[in-house]
Every structure is written in structure tokens, then in C-alpha cells.
Amino acid sequence: MGKVLVLNASYEPLNITSWRRAVVLLLKGKAEQLEHNGKYLFPGFPLPTVIRLLYYVRIPYKEITLTRRNILERDRHTCQYCRYQGEVLTLDHIIPRSRGGGDTWENLVAACVRCNVKKGNRTPKEASMKLLTRPRRPHSSLHFEIVKQTKGNTEHKWRKYAIGL
Ligand SMILES: [Zn+2]
Incomplete structure (x- = not known):
């Protein structure tokens, strides 16, 4: 039973939550399931790994310190x-x-x-030294968390939703 990546209505990563909380959001019709892990909570209800809120949450921009x-x-x-x-x-x-x-x-x-x-x-x-990627300012500290959680697992369901991974 893993953690669930929650996306905003705009498909941007919003936070990471427990599968329980994610299931509640789904059952209440507040979110839709985008990815699941193939295990079932009950018939017809696979356990989510990525969900998307059906309403938009405005998040204040929090700058990450350059260190x-x-x-x-x-x-x-x-x-x-x-x-x-x-x-x-x-x-x-x-x-x-x-x-x-x-x-x-x-x-x-x-x-x-x-x-x-x-x-x-x-x-x-x-x-004549090529950079692997063009360096950018990270969007949020959530980005770091996603990097950490998906480290070494290129098949991880979260990765395609995280910008720049
Ligand atoms: Zn080197």
C-alpha cells in the first residue's frame, strides 16, 4: 500500500498523500483516478497511485532557496x-x-x-562538453520529493506527471 501522487485539476503535481485519503477523495467524487498499481481494494476499485482533483486548488508560490x-x-x-x-x-x-x-x-x-x-x-x-539537461529552477519542493520517491525506478507511475524527470 503505497503513497499517492495528487495532481491539481491542471495536472500539476500538488502533493503526496496516503492511499486512504486518496480513496476518500475518489469515493466523494472530488478526484479521478489516473494510475493504479493493479491491486484491488474491492472488485472494480483498483488502488490508486496517481489521482487528479476535479477542482483547481490555488497554491501560493513558494520559492526554493538556491543552495x-x-x-x-x-x-x-x-x-x-x-x-x-x-x-x-x-x-x-x-x-x-x-x-x-x-x-x-x-x-x-x-x-x-x-x-x-x-x-x-x-x-x-x-x-565541447554537453550538458545532460538544461538546468532550471525547480517548481516546488514537491519536485524533490517526487525525484526521491521515484529514484532508480524509471517505470514509476509518478514520473510522467513530474515536469523535467
Ligand atoms: Zn563529470
Whole structure:
């Protein structure tokens, strides 16, 4: 019996809830089931893994602080140039600081020491080093939670609903 991803009416991830709470929302007609895990609560009623609210919930925008930890978390502790995963990761300024690159979500990525040194004071293009993904500001801390819960499981039912996974 797992947790359930709740989507807003707009299909954006809203929160993570217990299967019990999700079932209540479904039975009350407040949500629709989008994905289930193949197990049945009772005949004709599969246990949900993703539901979508039928009404829109307005959520106040909560900004995530730009920290080293959050950058590493966003990049799933993976070097964004060579896919190395490990403890020893640095932050790389895509456009080097000495050349006007700032401390922003869009300009900072996780990089292993080797790639960081190899890239040096160059842009990825100059160094012929391609980024795995274009770094972006995470939408919410829920994004981190989804990343964590679906780690190493590319078949996870939640993944297609999380932007940028
Ligand atoms: Zn690397």
C-alpha cells in the first residue's frame, strides 16, 4: 500500500498523500483516478497511485532557496556532463563566473571534479562538453520529493506527471 501522487485539476503535481485519503477523495467524487498499481481494494476499485482533483486548488508560490544542497538534489547527485554519481561533486558555473556567469538556477549544475577541472574557464560549447539537461529552477519542493520517491525506478507511475524527470 503505497503513497499517492495528487495532481491539481491542471495536472500539476500538488502533493503526496496516503492511499486512504486518496480513496476518500475518489469515493466523494472530488478526484479521478489516473494510475493504479493493479491491486484491488474491492472488485472494480483498483488502488490508486496517481489521482487528479476535479477542482483547481490555488497554491501560493513558494520559492526554493538556491543552495549547494538544493542544486545537487535537483541534479540528483549526478555530474551533468558525464553522469558520474557520487559524494564528491562540485558546482560548476556553466558560464564561468569570471566571464559574467551568475549564481542562478540556470547557471549552476552539479559536476564531478574531473569535469569541472577539464572545463576550466570555458563555456560548455568551447570545451565541447554537453550538458545532460538544461538546468532550471525547480517548481516546488514537491519536485524533490517526487525525484526521491521515484529514484532508480524509471517505470514509476509518478514520473510522467513530474515536469523535467
Ligand atoms: Zn563529470
